[in-house]
Amino acid sequence: MKENKRWSKIALSALALAxxxxxxxxxxxxxxxxxxxxxxxxxxxxxxxxxxxxxxLSPAKIKDFGWRVMNFxxxxxxxxxxxxxxxxxxxxxxxxxxxxxxxxxETRRADAERNYKEYEGKLAGIDDELKNMxxxxxxxxxxxxxxxxxEANRAAENIKRxxxxxxxxxxxxxxxxLKIEIAEQAAIMAEEIIKKNLQDADQNKLxxxxxxxxxxxxx
Amino acid sequence: xxxxxxxKRYAKAxxxxxxxxxxxxxYAKTLKAFGELYTTVPEVRDGLTNxxxxxxVRAKVMAxxxxxxxxxxxxGNFLNLLAEKNRANVLPExxxxxxxxxxxxxxxxxxxxITAKAMEPALLDKAKQTLEKITGKQVVLKTQIDTSIIGGMxxxxxxxxxxxxxxxxxxxxxxxxxxxx
Numbered sequence: 058m059k060e061n062k063r064w065s066k067i068a069l070s071a072l073a074l075a076x077x078x079x080x081x082x083x084x085x086x087x088x089x090x091x092x093x094x095x096x097x098x099x100x101x102x103x104x105x106x107x108x109x110x111x112x113x114l115s116p117a118k119i120k121d122f123g124w125r126v127m128n129f130x131x132x133x134x135x136x137x138x139x140x141x142x143x144x145x146x147x148x149x150x151x152x153x154x155x156x157x158x159x160x161x162x163e164t165r166r167a168d169a170e171r172n173y174k175e176y177e178g179k180l181a182g183i184d185d186e187l188k189n190m191x192x193x194x195x196x197x198x199x200x201x202x203x204x205x206x207x208e209a210n211r212a213a214e215n216i217k218r219x220x221x222x223x224x225x226x227x228x229x230x231x232x233x234x235l236k237i238e239i240a241e242q243a244a245i246m247a248e249e250i251i252k253k254n255l256q257d258a259d260q261n262k263l264x265x266x267x268x269x270x271x272x273x274x275x276x
Numbered sequence: 277x278x279x280x281x282x283x284k285r286y287a288k289a290x291x292x293x294x295x296x297x298x299x300x301x302x303y304a305k306t307l308k309a310f311g312e313l314y315t316t317v318p319e320v321r322d323g324l325t326n327x328x329x330x331x332x333v334r335a336k337v338m339a340x341x342x343x344x345x346x347x348x349x350x351x352g353n354f355l356n357l358l359a360e361k362n363r364a365n366v367l368p369e370x371x372x373x374x375x376x377x378x379x380x381x382x383x384x385x386x387x388x389x390i391t392a393k394a395m396e397p398a399l400l401d402k403a404k405q406t407l408e409k410i411t412g413k414q415v416v417l418k419t420q421i422d423t424s425i426i427g428g429m430x431x432x433x434x435x436x437x438x439x440x441x442x443x444x445x446x447x448x449x450x451x452x453x454x455x456x457x
Contacts, residue, residue: 239453260428264428264429271407
């Protein structure tokens with residue numbers, strides 16, 4: 058792991074140096090003499106612009122090129138200095154995010170597998186469970202049946218008792234009405250018989266007896 | 277109620293005078309006759325009490341009746357006074373109150389015996405004696421036939437009612453049958 062890190066640093070440094078030199082060359086070729094830029098667009102432009110008429114670089118150009126390289130190197134150093142940490146942090150954050158995502162996915166996969174096994178187990182035992190449920194339902198049905206029957210018996214008893222009470226009341230009421238009717242009829246019949254058979258002598262006797270009874274009263 | 281109070285006042289005044297004059301029977305008889313006349317003859321009642329006629333006309337009606345009836349002077353004045361004071365309508369009550377006062381004065385009370393058939397005189401006499409024994413007063417007895425009582429008798433004397441009728445006995449029998457268990 059550490060070896061890898063070291064190699065990656067070396068590769069990065071070499072890449073940066075190559076980029077500096079290459080980019081500086083292009084910049085140099087595009088800057089300075091206007092004719093040199095045109096020449097740089099061609100295949101042999103770079104070589105012809107860096108060489109003089111005799112094919113050799115002039116000291117001034119070499120110096121300018123050196124300054125430009127240094128300038129670019131300084132820019133790169135500054136950029137690396139200030140951008141390294143945010144870039145590294147961002148990359149690390151991204152790496153950590155991906156790792157966390159991986160962990161989350163692993164966890165979910167584990168859960169899914171657990172659920173799968175659980176359901177598999179359930180499916181294996183579903184027959185027993187169904188059997189149990191059916192037995193429970195049958196037992197509950199029996200209990201409910203007994204309860205309904207008991208309730209119906211109670212209701213029937215109540216209805217029977219109420220009917221008996223109603224019958225007794227009706228009988229009592231009928232007896233009372235009958236008694237009244239008998240009394241009325243007896244009085245009517247007695248009145249008719251008395252009217253029919255009451256003689257003067259009976260009337261006199263009645264009055265006399267009543268007066269005798271009154272005579273026994275004191276004021 | 278108002279008429280009763282009024283009637284008692286007039287009756288008492290007349291009673292005092294009648295007692296002084298020793299004419300209580302005569303006054304009682306006259307008052308009774310006038311009370312019956314007022315009650316039974318609508319024209320007389322109308323002529324004496326209808327406010328459609330002037331007061332002097334109503335007084336004249338009474339004066340004419342008094343004149344034709346030939347009552348005593350005091351009684352005539354009393355009756356004319358009733359007409360003048362618009363109190364002719366209390367004549368029946370005055371007659372009843374006066375009779376009650378006379379009865380009290382003489383220790384007499386009015387009795388009524390109701391029977392389904394006419395009573396024999398001996399039995400009526402016994403009834404009178406019995407009622408006098410019960411009330412302790414002399415009883416002036418009247419009779420009335422009422423076949424609805426079926427048999428026996430009902431006697432009313434003062435506030436007392438003695439019911440020995442078969443109708444009442446049958447009612448009692450009926451109630452006892454109804455009430456028996």
